[in-house]
Amino acid sequence: MEHVIEVRELRKEFKRLIPKEGFLSSIRNLWNTNYTVHTAVDNISFQVKKGELVGYIGPNGAGKSTSIKMLTGILVPTSGEVKVAGRVPYLERKEHAKNIGVVFGQKTQLWWDIPVIESFRVLKTIYKIPPTVYKKNLDLFRELLDLHEFEHQPVRQLSLGQRMRADLAAALLHDPQILFLDEPTIGVDVLAKERLRAFIREINRERGVTVLLTTHDMTDIEKLCNRMMIIDGGRILYDGSIDDLKKRFGGERTLIVELDEGQLAQPLDLPHARITRQEGRRMWLAFDKDLVTASELMLQIAQHHTIRDVTVEEPEIEAIVRQIYEQGLNEKEERERVAVLDI
């Protein structure tokens, strides 16, 4: 299958000034040539197939925005290769722009003071969108995103959820093959999030638009993506399916059993489970699913106890990801490599 994003050994370093302190420091800083070099993206490699919807996650400062900026052509890499739809983004910015749509949740791409529909018309001219394509897309986005509610209002008057809907539509008017979404659900309420997710799913499935989604919201990832990449300290720590992530790092599941009154006096003898919590007649039993299944555990308990109710809790993706960030961060501290240059 065709790869629409190809990244090989991609690296981005930023120079940071080491400020001089003391007498006349602000003036002396004008001639300051002491820098530290910070590696924001550290030789990452990955490929994305046409039509994939990939989650790109990582803690603050991990290198997500820097990588997205290299993929969209805003930043020039320090070294390595990047190709999007067969083009090198920073070398062919104009042609590249026709292939991609970009939404930054924190910052609108629309003009603040003019009505949304006028911004769309400007984009139609900039991207030379044929009238039939423009009309077809606008009609569809009006229907899917209820744009008519606010399309004649200037962007500055819109709620955050409305603004995201307008930004999503704007990013897709020119039929791009690839959509980069940087926190598209940030700050919007639960219902509005659902609506944005439904739209992203629709354009991915129905139009085959490849999506790279950056978010801190694990529900976005669970509801939208099959594949997830975790970046930290500029390196990719995980690249695979969410199911595999749960299998590899999910560790324990929990069986919650509610026993009949008066049975708690008899101890539970379960070699492959341990009690992690108890409230009244309810017990939380952690178990490794590779050693014992939930139904085997229930049978073992039922030999000596009467079970009134039972539920199994899956490991939460949020907790797994938190664990990976914590472990990753420890490693990162060990390999902190900051070279001081005196240019």
Ligand SMILES: Nc1ncnc2c1ncn2[C@@H]1O[C@H](COP(=O)(O)OP(=O)(O)OP(=O)(O)O)[C@@H](O)[C@H]1O
């Ligand atoms: N223009 C710049 N100059 C110097 N350092 C930078 C610059 N842009 C980013 N960095 C640094 O590079 C690292 C990666 O930043 P980046 O913005 O890519 O992180 P992120 O994963 O997008 O974080 P967040 O989730 O907070 O948006 C950070 O340490 C950041 O301070």
